[in-house]
Amino acid sequence: MIQEQVGGDLVELELVNPYPGNYQAIVAQVARENDSGFLPPLKTKVDISKYDLIFLGFPTWGMKLPPPMKSFLNENDLSGKTVIPFNTNAGYGVGSSFDQVKKLCPNSVILKGFSIKGGIERDGILFVMEGEKEKQAKEEVRKWLNELSF
Numbered sequence: 146m147i148q149e150q151v152g153g154d155l156v157e158l159e160l161v162n163p164y165p166g167n168y169q170a171i172v173a174q175v176a177r178e179n180d181s182g183f184l185p186p187l188k189t190k191v192d193i194s195k196y197d198l199i200f201l202g203f204p205t206w207g208m209k210l211p212p213p214m215k216s217f218l219n220e221n222d223l224s225g226k227t228v229i230p231f232n233t234n235a236g237y238g239v240g241s242s243f244d245q246v247k248k249l250c251p252n253s254v255i256l257k258g259f260s261i262k263g264g265i266e267r268d269g270i271l272f273v274m275e276g277e278k279e280k281q282a283k284e285e286v287r288k289w290l291n292e293l294s295f
């Protein structure tokens with residue numbers, strides 16, 4: 146939705162070792178990774194020098210920034226760039242994830258982020274951006290981007 150309005154390249158972060166599909170298993174693995182500070186290796190490589198403006202999208206995981214996003218910010222120096230975080234969650238908000246982005250991008254300009262309720266993996270609800278929900282999400286995204294002067 147953001148890209149429809151702003152343009153730009155879309156990049157999906159993929160891991161060398163994908164997370165398990167089982168919800169309880171992934172929750173447990175992510176908790177262990179957060180405790181130990183483990184940064185899961187990324188299969189996706191980005192030539193970040195090509196970009197001045199980066200929308201950084203992620204779900205809330207354990208009320209934190211997902212470890213793969215920490216890997217991405219550890220591998221890629223976003224100094225001097227503008228970073229705009231956006232988030233989906235299952236209804237509990239962004240937790241500390243936006244603050245973590247600020248800490249991991251100390252030399253970037255961070256603009257106002259956006260957050261919206263998405264699927265609820267815990268309950269097997271994997272895709273919700275359709276019908277009325279899609280329309281409502283598009284409208285919220287449009288308002289936020291307009292505020293940011295896009």
Ligand SMILES: Cc1cc2nc3c(=O)[nH]c(=O)nc-3n(C[C@H](O)[C@H](O)[C@H](O)COP(=O)(O)O)c2cc1C
Nearest residue numbers: 172204205206207208233234235236237263264266
């Ligand atoms: C490992 C894991 C941890 C999660 N922790 C949270 C959480 O702490 N708070 C929350 O609101 N949602 C949590 N969720 C739910 C996801 O944030 C939610 O399903 C996701 O944002 C849906 O995004 P989508 O609609 O773009 O697929 C968690 C999901 C997973 C897989």
